[in-house]
Amino acid sequence: MTPPGFTGGTLDRADRVRHEPALLAAARRDQRARLLVLHGLDPELDEAGRLVWTGLDAAQGELLFLGFDGEIPRFVSALPAGMTSPPGRSMALFAMLDRFDQADAALYAAARSLVDWHARHGFCAVCAAPTAIFRAGWGRQCPNCHAEHFPRVDPVVIMIAEHHGRALLGRQPAWPKGRYSALAGFLEAGESIEEAVRREIQEEAGVRVGAVRYVASQPWPFPSSLMIACIGEALDDALTIDVHELEDARWYSREDVLAALAGDPRARFIAPPSYAIAHTLLQAWAAGR
Structure with a gap:
């Protein structure tokens, strides 16, 4: 039976890093840390069909921590301030879906959903004040009413x-x-x-x-x-x-x-x-x- 797409991920999501600012800072300083290359919400694949990564200095929005691939910290960038999520799926993405490496597809699924959630949830659902990213990118916090919001499935x-x-x-x-x-x-x-x-x-x-x-x-x-x-x-x-x-x-x-x-x-x-x-x-x- 063919495993469902976007499953089979091997990334260590490292929840401990989300709660410890010092651990997150160390991951961001790590010279091996890599940033997922996205064009809007679409990934870039190399000739072998693998996801393309670059250095953290290429981030255009706030860094969101994905986890560890072995000992390598993996990040994705939130969309720049004021940029909204592109609607639907692009034709370019449709052309990639059957080319993904299985583990890469699972990682991309997490990254895309996380980036899209931040782009659509910039304001508090309780008091409508602007919210800020916290927990290494796995939540948003309201500075006005102190409500905490987390990515939904x-x-x-x-x-x-x-x-x-x-x-x-x-x-x-x-x-x-x-x-x-x-x-x-x-x-x-x-x-x-x-x-x-x-x-x-x-x-x-x-x-x-x-x-x-x-x-x-x-x-x-x-x-x-x-x-x-x-x-x-x-x-x-x-x-x-x-x-x-x-x-x-x-x-x-x-x-x-x-x-x-x-x-x-x-x-x-x-x-x-x-x-x-x-x-x-x-x-x-x-x-x-």
Whole structure:
């Protein structure tokens, strides 16, 4: 089974450094310390598909501490004051997503989400005063009301409903022609993972689901989600599609799914890309896991 993209990170996040100014200062003075090269929120890759790093003196915004790669301190720069996060994902980034080294992809996911969070949370949610970076970049503090704010992760369920050896997949109109994938949606307040899976499938496709089993998870840094992949046992197969959420939804057999995963030109649909957890989820379902 293909590991989900943006997982497999090996960086020591070194939480101790976030709480000790002296340790952070030592990491910043270390001649081996490196800064991740970003253009806005997009990384730069070398010819081998690895992330490009430079010296800390190239930082244009405040330094955010990522952790240690072995003994090497790794940093990323916050966006310069007044610069907002670019909306969405650039075409340049789309071209890189299937080239990433696995460990690099995980590191980039953390860096991108952190930089984006700072760019979007410059003011206190309690009193609206400007906030300042603290804890080595892993928080913002309000000098007015003293509230502390930390990077948030938005949980998203992504799931397949199965019914008598078939998997329910849907598509959105913005996707490439012929692509079908797992359904997905954000968890709501006061809701368990299993409840969210049942609700989303019924809302989007009109299918009632009973038992739900967890498969895998994936950080998704656009901007900062945690994808929670599940398989739900459908109690029926009648579809009532919510056209505000989906363009289409269909039931596919294991043979259909295996053909799509293999890239067979005769397949009934195009599978999601390998870096997406939906690809891992389809592999798990097709293997009967």
